[in-house]
Amino acid sequence: MALFKRLAEHQRPVLDFTLDGEPACGLLGDTLLTAILTSGAHLRGSDFSAEPRAGFCLMGACQDCWVRLGDGRRVRACATALETGQQVLREPGRRP
Amino acid sequence: MSAVVIVGAGPAGIRAAQTLVEHGVHPVLIDEASQGGGQIYRRQPANFTRPARQLYGFEARKASALHQTLDALAGQIDYRPGTLVWNAEHGALDTLRDGHAAHLPYQRLIIATGATDRVLPVPGWTLPGVYTLGAAQIALKHQGCAIGERVLFCGSGPLLYLVAYQYAKAGAKVLGVLDSAPFSAQCRALPELLEQPATLGKGLYYRAWLSAHGVPVHQGATLERIEGGQQVQRAVWRKGDQLHDTECDALAFAHALRSETQLADLLGCAFEWSTLNRAWLPRRDQAGRSSEHDVYLAGDGAGIMGADAAEMAGERAALALLQDLGQTVDPQRCRTLEKRLTRIGRFREGLEAAFPFPEHWAEQAPDDLVVCRCEEISVGELRAVVGEGHWEINRAKAHCRVGMGRCQGRMCGAAAAEIIAHCSGKALHEVGRLRAQAPIKPLPFGVEHDA
Numbered sequence: 250m251a252l253f254k255r256l257a258e259h260q261r262p263v264l265d266f267t268l269d270g271e272p273a274c275g276l277l278g279d280t281l282l283t284a285i286l287t288s289g290a291h292l293r294g295s296d297f298s299a300e301p302r303a304g305f306c307l308m309g310a311c312q313d314c315w316v317r318l319g320d321g322r323r324v325r326a327c328a329t330a331l332e333t334g335q336q337v338l339r340e341p342g343r344r345p
Numbered sequence: 346m347s348a349v350v351i352v353g354a355g356p357a358g359i360r361a362a363q364t365l366v367e368h369g370v371h372p373v374l375i376d377e378a379s380q381g382g383g384q385i386y387r388r389q390p391a392n393f394t395r396p397a398r399q400l401y402g403f404e405a406r407k408a409s410a411l412h413q414t415l416d417a418l419a420g421q422i423d424y425r426p427g428t429l430v431w432n433a434e435h436g437a438l439d440t441l442r443d444g445h446a447a448h449l450p451y452q453r454l455i456i457a458t459g460a461t462d463r464v465l466p467v468p469g470w471t472l473p474g475v476y477t478l479g480a481a482q483i484a485l486k487h488q489g490c491a492i493g494e495r496v497l498f499c500g501s502g503p504l505l506y507l508v509a510y511q512y513a514k515a516g517a518k519v520l521g522v523l524d525s526a527p528f529s530a531q532c533r534a535l536p537e538l539l540e541q542p543a544t545l546g547k548g549l550y551y552r553a554w555l556s557a558h559g560v561p562v563h564q565g566a567t568l569e570r571i572e573g574g575q576q577v578q579r580a581v582w583r584k585g586d587q588l589h590d591t592e593c594d595a596l597a598f599a600h601a602l603r604s605e606t607q608l609a610d611l612l613g614c615a616f617e618w619s620t621l622n623r624a625w626l627p628r629r630d631q632a633g634r635s636s637e638h639d640v641y642l643a644g645d646g647a648g649i650m651g652a653d654a655a656e657m658a659g660e661r662a663a664l665a666l667l668q669d670l671g672q673t674v675d676p677q678r679c680r681t682l683e684k685r686l687t688r689i690g691r692f693r694e695g696l697e698a699a700f701p702f703p704e705h706w707a708e709q710a711p712d713d714l715v716v717c718r719c720e721e722i723s724v725g726e727l728r729a730v731v732g733e734g735h736w737e738i739n740r741a742k743a744h745c746r747v748g749m750g751r752c753q754g755r756m757c758g759a760a761a762a763e764i765i766a767h768c769s770g771k772a773l774h775e776v777g778r779l780r781a782q783a784p785i786k787p788l789p790f791g792v793e794h795d796a
Contacts, residue, residue, distance in 0.1 A: 252595070302718075303576070306479065310752060
């Protein structure tokens with residue numbers, strides 16, 4: 250179930266990527282956060298409870314939108330542009 | 346000779362850069378965002394097509410002027426977008442851009458690092474679908490998205506009405522606006538608010554527009570908790586003695602803004618208590634000079650005054666810097682800017698009266714409320730530490746890790762200070778402020794260092 254709803258700028262090229270190994274797509278100009286939350290409902294699990302998180306501030310301050318890329322980098326989904334072929338992994342977090 | 350450096354390419358930083366260039370000084374302008382403009386005038390990606398009017402409403406002219414100013418400075422400044430300043434000491438900054446670290450000595454520095462939303466947590470605030478008001482606005486402006494299908498806006502401050510209006514205008518389903526401030530407060534604040542009649546007029550317009558379009562606006566309405574399993578399903582709120590609930594799938598909330606002061610702190614700038622901002626802020630004179638001879642402060646990063654004031658303060662700080670370098674600047678212009686800033690300052694007092702801080706928040710926060718979302722520290726855990734006698738905020742942090750997570754207290758610091766003050770019986774200023782630590786934002790492993 251998607252969290253975000255697109256209201257404008259629908260006519261953009263589609264970019265394919267993978268989310269947790271599954272095929273997914275977003276639009277050119279999307280951040281990773283937008284691409285993920287227009288088809289899913291979370292970005293990561295909390296490090297202390299594994300409860301789902303989906304970002305909070307969208308301006309690079311809260312650090313609650315980290316996702317893992319295929320090359321091992323951990324990035325803020327709100328501040329990282331979607332690119333074709335990106336492999337994006339949502340980390341499950343940890344339970345106490 | 347090392348450069349004049351500006352950190353932050355929002356309204357303050359861009360005007361500062363323009364002023365320096367006009368006087369023959371070509372600064373380095375560093376910005377963490379990939380496109381300049383700051384948060385309030387944040388630009389959309391290059392392939393988006395909405396006109397400025399649609400993005401910025403009444404502020405379209407100002408936003409476009411600022412963007413054009415930055416674009417026109419290309420080639421005359423060393424503009425470094427997408428660059429994080431993660432440390433500052435001894436006349437130099439440490440930066441990171443695309444995995445490359447660099448060391449940048451400066452001759453003079455203007456800090457214009459802006460602000461983030463001030464958050465007072467409620468149970469359920471970590472659920473997917475809950476965002477700050479600033480975040481909700483960025484989703485729309487920068488990405489053309491609403492944070493959900495049916496959205497509720499809560500908290501207080503001018504941004505509350507602006508974002509709700511922008512959402513409704515863009516075609517989102519806005520379920521309502523819950524303003525914790527009572528209507529009577531806004532009436533009492535009217536004399537000060539009339540200092541800036543145009544700004545007041547816009548605020549009244551947003552509100553009238555919402556009402557005219559059937560969006561319920563409740564004043565004196567407090568968000569009590571947010572419920573849901575894997576994402577937001579319902580908000581429970583109180584008005585007077587009555588509890589209400591609203592089914593929704595997204596919610597944005599905040600109580601005004603807080604300044605980003607970490608760089609000034611690392612550089613040893615003296616701080617002073619601001620009753621108006623309920624925060625310790627780097628001390629500055631009317632021109633923007635800090636306590637350090639080579640550091641200047643401008644914009645919301647040195648105290649919340651809004652975008653118009655940030656433009657003026659950026660220009661004024663640049664003029665002060667030029668003066669201190671021995672250049673001749675127009676004294677009349679300096680006086681005009683200072684006078685205008687004073688007027689906005691009075692309006693700012695009015696805003697604080699119109700949207701007063703909810704003084705009872707700390708007292709009413711339940712023990713099981715998560716105050717620190719990074720480390721998941723509860724209000725009860727924090728209260729226990731205060732009960733053991735640790736009422737200084739850095740001591741409390743050491744004992745229970747509140748403010749020690751990845752956001753370094755940006756999301757929880759203000760709330761934690763309120764809890765500690767209430768619980769210990771100390772005044773808020775006595776609790777102190779979270780000390781800045783480098784790196785001021787998380788760094789990846791495997792940074793390459795450029796000589």
